Amino acid sequence: MKIVVTVKQVPATTAEKRYTSDMRLDRASAESIINPLDEYAIEQALRLQESGAVESVAYLSMGPEQAAEALRRALAMGGDEAYLVTDDALAGSDEWATARVLAAALDKLEPDVALMGMASDDARGSLVPGAVAAIRGLPLLSYGSELSMTDGAARIRRLTATGFDIVEAPLPVVASVTDQVGEPRYASLKGIMGAKRKPLETWSLADLGLDAASMHGAALTRVVETRPPEAKPPTERIENLSADEAATKVADWLAARKLL
Amino acid sequence: MTYLPTADHDELRAVVRELAEERIAPRAAEIDAKAEFPWDLKELLAQQDLLGTGFEERHGGTNLDTIGQCILAEEIARVDATTSLIPIVQKLGALPILLAGTDEQKDRYVPRLASGEWLIAFALTEAAAGSDVASNRMRARLDGDCYLINGSKRFITHGSVANVLTVFALTDPDAGGRKGMSAFIVETETPGFAAPRVEHKMGIRGSPTAELTFDDVRVPVENRLGNEGEGFKIAMGTLDRSRLGIAAQAVGIAQGALDEATKYAADRRQFEQRVVDFEGIQFMLADMASQTEAARALTYAAAAQVDANASDLPYWTSSAKLVAGDTAMRVTTDAVQILGGYGYITEYPVERMMRDAKITQLYEGTQQIQRLIVARQLLQRAGVSASGKR
Numbered sequence: 227m228k229i230v231v232t233v234k235q236v237p238a239t240t241a242e243k244r245y246t247s248d249m250r251l252d253r254a255s256a257e258s259i260i261n262p263l264d265e266y267a268i269e270q271a272l273r274l275q276e277s278g279a280v281e282s283v284a285y286l287s288m289g290p291e292q293a294a295e296a297l298r299r300a301l302a303m304g305g306d307e308a309y310l311v312t313d314d315a316l317a318g319s320d321e322w323a324t325a326r327v328l329a330a331a332l333d334k335l336e337p338d339v340a341l342m343g344m345a346s347d348d349a350r351g352s353l354v355p356g357a358v359a360a361i362r363g364l365p366l367l368s369y370g371s372e373l374s375m376t377d378g379a380a381r382i383r384r385l386t387a388t389g390f391d392i393v394e395a396p397l398p399v400v401a402s403v404t405d406q407v408g409e410p411r412y413a414s415l416k417g418i419m420g421a422k423r424k425p426l427e428t429w430s431l432a433d434l435g436l437d438a439a440s441m442h443g444a445a446l447t448r449v450v451e452t453r454p455p456e457a458k459p460p461t462e463r464i465e466n467l468s469a470d471e472a473a474t475k476v477a478d479w480l481a482a483r484k485l486l
Numbered sequence: 487m488t489y490l491p492t493a494d495h496d497e498l499r500a501v502v503r504e505l506a507e508e509r510i511a512p513r514a515a516e517i518d519a520k521a522e523f524p525w526d527l528k529e530l531l532a533q534q535d536l537l538g539t540g541f542e543e544r545h546g547g548t549n550l551d552t553i554g555q556c557i558l559a560e561e562i563a564r565v566d567a568t569t570s571l572i573p574i575v576q577k578l579g580a581l582p583i584l585l586a587g588t589d590e591q592k593d594r595y596v597p598r599l600a601s602g603e604w605l606i607a608f609a610l611t612e613a614a615a616g617s618d619v620a621s622n623r624m625r626a627r628l629d630g631d632c633y634l635i636n637g638s639k640r641f642i643t644h645g646s647v648a649n650v651l652t653v654f655a656l657t658d659p660d661a662g663g664r665k666g667m668s669a670f671i672v673e674t675e676t677p678g679f680a681a682p683r684v685e686h687k688m689g690i691r692g693s694p695t696a697e698l699t700f701d702d703v704r705v706p707v708e709n710r711l712g713n714e715g716e717g718f719k720i721a722m723g724t725l726d727r728s729r730l731g732i733a734a735q736a737v738g739i740a741q742g743a744l745d746e747a748t749k750y751a752a753d754r755r756q757f758e759q760r761v762v763d764f765e766g767i768q769f770m771l772a773d774m775a776s777q778t779e780a781a782r783a784l785t786y787a788a789a790a791q792v793d794a795n796a797s798d799l800p801y802w803t804s805s806a807k808l809v810a811g812d813t814a815m816r817v818t819t820d821a822v823q824i825l826g827g828y829g830y831i832t833e834y835p836v837e838r839m840m841r842d843a844k845i846t847q848l849y850e851g852t853q854q855i856q857r858l859i860v861a862r863q864l865l866q867r868a869g870v871s872a873s874g875k876r
Contacts, residue, residue: 412505415535415548418497 227280227375229271230337231305232328233287234261235296236348243348249449250318251348253290260296263343265303265410270373270403271341272304272411279375282306284335288316288327294426301421302413308424309335313431315438320445321349325357330434332362339380342402344369355402365395371406491553498554502561505534514566517692518838523647524692527569532602540577541584545592547600552789556734560782563738564745567842568692570738572605574731575644575693578850579606581724582652582669586712595650595671607648608728609672609698610721613640617855619721620663624700626655626670633657633670633710635678635703643849645696646681649674653700654721657714667717671709678703689841726800727792729807729850733785736810736846740778743814743821743839747771750825750834767824774817781810801863808856811846818843 237243241256260268274280283305287293290312297308311331316323332340345352359366367373370382371390381394382401413421431438464475480486491499510527517524531537539555541547550558555577563570580599583591598604615621624637635655639645651672658666672679678701685695712720748771751762761767788802796802818840822829829836847853865871 412534413501414533415498415501415539417535418501419548 228282228284228335228337229274229280229339229341230284230286230332230335231264231267231271231300231341232343232354233264233268233285233296233300233308234343234346234348235259235287235289235293236261236346239347245452248318249452253292258292258295260299261343261346261348263345263347263405265343266405266407267341267343267403268300268303268305269410270407273408274373274375275304280338284308284337286328286331286335287311288319288324288331290317291428294428297426298421299413301424301426302418303411304417306424308426309429310426311429311431311434313438315431315441316444318444320447321351321353321357322446323441323444325354325361326441327431327434327436328354329358329361330436331429332358334434336398338397338399339373339375340364340398340400341373342400344402344404355400359400362400365399367393367395367399367401370401370403373401373403373407495554495557498550499557499561502536502558503564505530506562506565510562510569511565514568514835515832515838517566517568519832521686521691523694524569524572528572528602528605531569531572537573537576537602538600539573540580541596541600545596545600547596552730552792553786556730556737556785556789559731559734560738560741563735564742567735567739567839567845568690570735571643571690571693574728574735575608576602576606577731578724578728579608579644579648579650579652581728582608582711582720583671585723586669586716586720587671590708591671591711598649604649605644605647606650606652607642607644608724609639609642609645609651609653611639611641613638615663616641617852620667620718622654622656622663622667624653624655625659626657626668626705628657628707629704631707632704633707635670635672635700635705637700639698639700641685641849642696642698643693645698646684646694651698652711654717657717661715664718665715667721668714669711669717669720670705671711672700672703672705676703676705687845689838689843689845725850726803729856730785730788730792730803732846732850733781733788733803733806733810736807736814736843737778737782737785739839739843739846740774740781740810740814740817743818743836743843744771744774744778746834746836746839747774747821747824750828761824770820770824774820777813778817781806781813784809798863798867800859804851804856804859804863807846807850808853808860811843811853811856814843814846815840
């Protein structure tokens with residue numbers, strides 16, 4: 227049994243993001259981390275490996291050469307090997323191009339489960355797991371709060387408004403998990419030192435049998451504008467008042483907004 | 487003497503800082519207030535392989551270079567001095583074994599220390615023998631294939647939580663502490679051993695500082711480190727290296743206080759401007775920053791000398807501890823000053839940092855002893871004979 231976890235390198239959540247003139251994220255401007263939602267997928271895969279339900283865990287990323295850092299960090303947490311698809315023709319990829327490339331790489335790796343975070347922290351399209359499943363013609367188990375392996379099948383538990391669904395599909399599958407699977411571990415010092423010796427292979431588009439010309443400049447969509455979120459109105463502070471006076475002020479504030 | 491951090495050092499710092507900020511910093515105030523040893527954080531450090539950095543890989547350690555070990559202590563001390571003592575004392579207590587132990591002794595004890603399964607403490611100081619180590623009185627008398635140890639120790643960091651100790655006792659009282667003292671490995675489960683009392687302290691309050699009593703404690707001969715009479719030499723060899731851990735701790739405390747003061751000054755408004763916009767405050771922050779960098783650079787330079795096994799090691803490690811300890815005290819005091827009244831109350835961490843900083847001027851040799859060591863090395867270099875005693 228083999229899991230491949232897809233890992234995306236993203237700018238640190240708190241970093242100020244800058245864009246190049248052609249509306250692409252300027253990756254050199256911000257510290258890079260593993261997409262935090264992918265860390266949950268990694269944690270889920272490693273727990274399955276530790277329980278013996280899965281023999282091997284590999285990581286797959288598509289990105290610039292520096293995305294190898296994210297794969298090393300993932301290998302420091304655990305797992306066996308990693309693959310990076312990097313190619314100049316992939317710069318500025320949208321969800322369609324990403325899914326196509328990941329699907330081609332997964333065809334080559336043939337995992338029982340291709341496991342993904344439910345979204346990436348930078349673009350938040352949440353389209354890639356579904357697109358990869360569609361391209362590969364495989365079942366999709368999405369938004370799992372837990373993934374488990376049963377005889378010849380994978381099963382997720384998905385939280386709903388009223389309870390939870392249990393969804394099962396025969397292997398191989400594509401699955402995505404949420405931040406409910408359990409807190410991702412910190413890499414241990416031995417893990418970090420050992421990760422440097424684990425295999426990390428780099429593939430180009432040609433290695434996947436994909437032709438750069440068929441990638442349509444790596445995107446079917448075009449970003450026309452980016453802007454920061456609207457600034458929130460300043461926080462009103464109630465300070466240096468007695469408890470009674472402060473409570474009255476809070477009540478008045480709520481009442482003025484018809485919240486009381 | 488130049489030092490540039492390697493990529494591995496930077497990665498180590500980033501990893502320890504993340505762990506320290508997310509898991510240790512939130513516990514620091516409580517550890518201080520309750521004066522309780524943070525067993526949970528000891529477990530966390532063990533799990534992350536951070537108690538084995540000073541031990542060889544064949545014993546389950548990660549064998550970082552000395553600068554790496556300093557970075558570990560520094561980054562933990564930046565958020566909590568108490569917790570930084572867990573790896574520091576693990577190394578301190580084990581150094582007599584690493585320096586003078588046989589392969590058999592190392593194979594028996596080091597793996598349990600590297601994994602963090604066991605804690606160790608360094609039991610040298612006595613109530614009447616602090617700076618004057620050679621005036622130790624604890625006695626070890628040979629009785630068949632065992633030594634019988636009698637007496638007491640005081641101010642022993644982690645003495646009450648350790649599973650094993652390195653203990654210094656007189657095997658030949660007539661020869662005195664310098665020639666007649668020997669070193670032993672003592673498991674704390676041994677009958678006759680007790681840790682009856684821990685001190686109430688000003689700082690590093692979660693780190694138990696214990697009084698230890700030995701009443702006919704039987705220690706097998708094979709647990710003696712080195713030959714009889716080599717205890718003083720082993721103790722000094724240990725301190726010549728271990729005090730660098732305290733230098734690193736002091737650098738970390740100073741950095742933590744500087745970071746807090748900078749953050750506060752940028753946030754706090756008085757007279758309709760940010761406090762940090764007052765030049766007087768900027769001057770203070772600049773002094774704190776440059777002094778901390780100087781202490782760090784000297785600590786790393788001394789660390790490189792430890793790895794090179796320099797013949798004038800004490801000159802370097804004592805200089806580093808002297809500069810770093812005084813820097814920690816000055817920088818934390820200034821941090822309290824910058825925070826004003828808020829610096830003096832427990833709502834902010836700088837008052838704790840100031841209390842914690844003081845110990846770095848006292849333990850593993852007071853600053854006055856460090857000066858004596860540096861001066862003696864200096865005179866030796868100049869070919870001038872030094873009179874008097876250590």
